[in-house]
Structure formats: structure tokens, C-alpha cells
Amino acid sequence: MxxxxxxxxxxxxxxxxxxxxxxxxxxxxxxxxxxxxxxxxxxxxxxxxxxxxxxxxxxxxxxxxxxxxxxxxxxxxxxxxxxxxxxxxxxxxxxxxxxxxxxxxxxxxxxxxxxxxxxxxxxxxxSADEPVLQFGRLMIDLAQRVVELDGNRVKLTPTEYDLLKVLASSAGKVITQRQLLQQVWGGHHHETDSHYLRIYIGHLRKKLEEDPTRPVFIETEPGIGYRFLLQD
CATH class of the missing domain: 3.40.50.2300 (Response regulator)
Known part of the structure; x- marks a missing residue:
């Protein structure tokens, strides 16, 4: 390693x-x-x-x-x-x-x-295949599609979960809007669909962040995309 x-x-x-x-x-x-x-x-x-x-x-x-x-x-x-x-x-x-x-x-x-x-x-x-991702207070069980925050189950829609999975599986990396649209919504999208991305990122932040205006999990890279932050 x-x-x-x-x-x-x-x-x-x-x-x-x-x-x-x-x-x-x-x-x-x-x-x-x-x-x-x-x-x-x-x-x-x-x-x-x-x-x-x-x-x-x-x-x-x-x-x-x-x-x-x-x-x-x-x-x-x-x-x-x-x-x-x-x-x-x-x-x-x-x-x-x-x-x-x-x-x-x-x-x-x-x-x-x-x-x-x-x-x-x-x-x-x-980056080796891990069924469970742990980021401080946040746990993501990829096998069971379960997300917990402080030990409590977080209810996510399928799209919210898929978006979180893509971001968390590449924690620390910047993922562009185009990459996220392709991986979550598939090939049938346009660059103008980025407003969907902002909406769903907003939903995730409301469910995961103590203060959505000062996120500690999902960071915006202005004009480029998003980065899921590794937790110390």
C-alpha cells in the first residue's frame, strides 16, 4: 500500500x-x-x-x-x-x-x-475495492446501499445515492460536472443539464451537512465540478 x-x-x-x-x-x-x-x-x-x-x-x-x-x-x-x-x-x-x-x-x-x-x-x-466507506461521521455501505450519519440512517433517493457514491468513491479528487452527469444520468444529457446537478448537490448537503452553506463533505470547485473531502 x-x-x-x-x-x-x-x-x-x-x-x-x-x-x-x-x-x-x-x-x-x-x-x-x-x-x-x-x-x-x-x-x-x-x-x-x-x-x-x-x-x-x-x-x-x-x-x-x-x-x-x-x-x-x-x-x-x-x-x-x-x-x-x-x-x-x-x-x-x-x-x-x-x-x-x-x-x-x-x-x-x-x-x-x-x-x-x-x-x-x-x-x-x-482505492482498492471496499464495500464500506468511512468518512468521519459518515458511513456508506456500497454493498447494501446504506448511508448513515452519526449512526443514523440517511434516506436518499436513488439519484442522490448514485451521486454520493460517485463522489465518495473518488474522495479527494475533483470530479467535473460532465463526469458526474455521465456517471449518474448516463449518456443522454447535455452540458446545460448542470442545473440538475446543482439541485441534487443541494439536496445532499441538506441531508449530510450541519451547515449546508459551509460544507465539510462536498466542496464546490467553481466552474469545474465538485470534490468529496477526505475526513481526518
Whole structure:
């Protein structure tokens, strides 16, 4: 099982300063760091060293970061955190829809990146098939389709349950609106159907959150989607 201490991380970024900063900072937190300056080298190293996590810049000099992500996803579910420009919301959505686990916007703080790395590694370690998911006060029994909060049964509609299951099964990851619509409502939907999503997220928050306006389980990623938060 992957643990955060000593995890092998591959950094794919063409900026020497960024690679050096990440290497020094992450090694100080006892990660085993490997680096690549091009997309082709990154794909090659990923296939050779089998990292526990990849930090991937989308703007690379040879092939795009999206192409690197697509190639890696052909054979591996390695957690991938992409680095994106702050104003490129479309890039974030495209990367998440293509299999990225999370994103950090440039310029970024090391504290935020470290937190994202820890969450991605924890999710990867927990991603084995588990019939019961436990998140602090919340328990989800996938086999029985039972949800309990503080030991009390929570009554959910089939759609509410399916939505919660998709989010909780990928706890810590950002799930885009498109992904949620496809997984919960199937292929017969349009992007304009996102208002259904907001309505059902609102229903879930009313049933699960002490204060729906300050959620601790389901976090909104504005303009992109939602993230089910891992509970300490």
C-alpha cells in the first residue's frame, strides 16, 4: 500500500527553476524525486520507474501535457496532479476529464501542493475495492446501499445515492460536472443539464451537512465540478 513517506514522485516540467524548487522541497519531506524536462522523457520514465504520483506541467516543449496524460492513462492509474495557468479553466476541465486526479494553479504555494500530493496518495492507497466507506461521521455501505450519519440512517433517493457514491468513491479528487452527469444520468444529457446537478448537490448537503452553506463533505470547485473531502 502506498504511503506518503518515501513515495516516488515524477516531476515532468520544462522549467529548470520549477523542477529544482519541487525537487528540493519534496525531498525535504522525504519523497523520492525523479524529474523529466520533456513530455517524451516523462512518459518513458513513468514506464520505467513506476512512480507513486506524477506532477505534470501542461505546457511542455515537445508534446503537450495532455498527450502525456493520455499516454500514461493507457496503461496506468498513477495519480496525476497537473500544473496549470491560473486563468485556463478549460485546461483544468479537459485535464480532469482525461484522467488527471487534481490540479494546482501557477503560481502555487508549496503548502498547497504538498496537501494535494498527500490527498492523492491517500486516495490511491484506499482505492482498492471496499464495500464500506468511512468518512468521519459518515458511513456508506456500497454493498447494501446504506448511508448513515452519526449512526443514523440517511434516506436518499436513488439519484442522490448514485451521486454520493460517485463522489465518495473518488474522495479527494475533483470530479467535473460532465463526469458526474455521465456517471449518474448516463449518456443522454447535455452540458446545460448542470442545473440538475446543482439541485441534487443541494439536496445532499441538506441531508449530510450541519451547515449546508459551509460544507465539510462536498466542496464546490467553481466552474469545474465538485470534490468529496477526505475526513481526518
Amino acid at each position: 502506498t504511503t506518503t513517506t518515501g513515495a516516488r514522485i515524477l516531476i515532468i516540467d520544462d522549467e529548470p527553476q520549477i523542477r529544482k524548487l519541487l525537487q528540493v522541497s519534496l525531498q525535504a519531506h522525504h519523497f523520492d524525486i525523479h524529474t523529466a524536462a520533456t513530455g517524451e522523457d516523462g512518459v518513458y520514465q513513468a514506464s520505467i520507474i513506476h512512480p507513486d504520483l506524477i506532477v505534470l506541467d501542461l505546457g511542455l516543449p515537445d508534446i503537450s501535457g495532455m498527450e502525456v496524460l493520455r499516454r500514461v492513462r493507457e496503461w496506468s492509474r498513477i495519480p496525476v496532479i497537473v500544473l496549470t495557468a491560473k486563468d485556463r479553466e478549460d485546461d483544468k476541465i479537459a485535464a480532469l476529464d482525461s484522467g488527471a486526479d487534481d490540479y494546482v494553479t501557477k503560481p502555487f504555494g508549496m503548502g498547497e501542493l504538498l496537501a494535494r500530493i498527500r490527498v492523492a496518495l491517500r486516495h490511491a492507497a484506499k
